[in-house]
Amino acid sequence: xxxxxxxxxxxxxxxxxxxxxxxxxxxxxxxxxxxxxxxxxxxxxxxxxxxxxxxxxxxxxxxxxxxxxxxxxxxxxxxxxxxxxxxxxxxxxxxxxxxxxxxxxxxxxxxxxxxxxxxxxxxxxxxx
Numbered sequence: 555x556x557x558x559x560x561x562x563x564x565x566x567x568x569x570x571x572x573x574x575x576x577x578x579x580x581x582x583x584x585x586x587x588x589x590x591x592x593x594x595x596x597x598x599x600x601x602x603x604x605x606x607x608x609x610x611x612x613x614x615x616x617x618x619x620x621x622x623x624x625x626x627x628x629x630x631x632x633x634x635x636x637x638x639x640x641x642x643x644x645x646x647x648x649x650x651x652x653x654x655x656x657x658x659x660x661x662x663x664x665x666x667x668x669x670x671x672x673x674x675x676x677x678x679x680x681x682x
């Protein structure tokens with residue numbers, strides 16, 4: 555099966571030896587998106603702004619592959635403090651239509667790249 559690498563300027567460039575996204579068959583697998591602004595390289599302050607930026611980065615990759623947020627099948631959210639769960643969740647749910655939420659796992663981790671508070675990855679259905 556052919557593998558297609560997805561790259562877009564709407565998300566930060568990879569900060570290691572990985573791709574922003576990989577399309578295989580009808581699925582897109584994204585790399586985890588930390589809240590780096592692709593234009594400035596800066597990370598906003600606070601869990602709400604960081605969640606929003608991570609999801610906007612994710613959206614940029616998904617759209618570069620020709621899909622949308624409602625095509626996400628599963629996300630994994632990594633947060634450095636489970637006390638931020640409720641605030642992250644409020645921002646997260648605003649990116650989806652009610653009743654179309656993807657499956658999701660959320661885990662607390664000790665540290666993320668660039669000392670971000672959140673990182674989000676997704677598996678997306680590309681069937682058109």
